[in-house]
Each structure stands twice: as C-alpha cells, then as structure tokens.
Amino acid sequence: MKYISVRIARAVLALVLIGHALIHLGIIRGGMQGPDGRTGWSGASWLLDHVLSTPVIWTIAVVLVAGTILFFVAGGLGLVGIPLLKRQWKAATIVACSLSLLLFAVTWTGLLPHPTDAVFGPVISGVVLVGLLIDLLLEHTVLRLKPKLVEHRGLIAHADR
DSSP, rough: OOOHHHHHHHHHHHHHHHHHHOOOOOOOGTOOOOOSOOOEESSSSTTTTTTHHHHHHHHHHHHHHHHHHHHHHHHHHHHHTTTTTTTTTHHHHHHHHHHHHHHHHHHHGGSSSSSSGGGGHHHHHHHHHHHHHHHHHHHTTSSSHHHHHHHHHHOOOTTTT
C-alpha cells in the first residue's frame, strides 16, 4: 500500500511540475490566452532595459522560457521514472526553478494584463526550490550515516569476513 501511495504522490508532483512548465507559455504572446485575451509579456524589463537593447532582452527571455519549460518537463518525467531522467530529476527541477525565478525577475514589469496576476508562479518555483534544497541538505548531512559510526555498529559487511 505504501508503494502505491508513493507512486501516486510522485505522479501528482510530476503533473504539477509539467503543468507549471506549461504555464510559462503564458509569457509568449498568444502562447496561452487569459480570460480577457491579454496575456504575455510586453518586452519591458526593469532589470535589463537600461543596459541591453530590446532584441537582446527578447532573446534572453526566450532562452529563459525555453530552459524553464525544458527543465521542468525533464524533472517531471524523471520523477515518474523515465530511465534517462530519473536519477537527475531533482537537479533538473532545481535548475528549472532557478530559471523560472530569473525569468520572473527579468519580465515582471512587462507581464500582461498585470504583473501581480503572475505572482503565484514565482511562489510555486520558490517553494519547490527551497524544498528541494532542504532535501539535498538533509540528504548530505543529517540523513547520511557517518562511515565510522556505521562501521562501529557493525553495519558494514567486510569482504574478509
């Protein structure tokens, strides 16, 4: 029963990651229409307008959107056990969350119809990112048994025995 629950939880989280990836299509004009038809990004960037030209900013945004979608989908597929991705789903999702947050930082002033309508995206990316980073920290510190402690308790089978 526990195994089935874990598989269902992994599938649900994978769907959330892939769904979150697809929501990023809303940044592309015409990619995903909102209720009033006005969605996308106007091209305004509080972060880059002063230092880069508009075509360069658009290129950066497209690369960030593509990377975000690619890595969230890879993380979701890895989570459900796709062979090439299942060992790296956490890393892919961490990269996706980071790209998503950077994308929001670059584009938030130009998001249509209003930047506050997109506030849940970075909240989701931030929560997932923090959760995965805490998980990795615990994995590499608290949850890892110290080799000498394990050997002292007789848990390591030596080859000469």
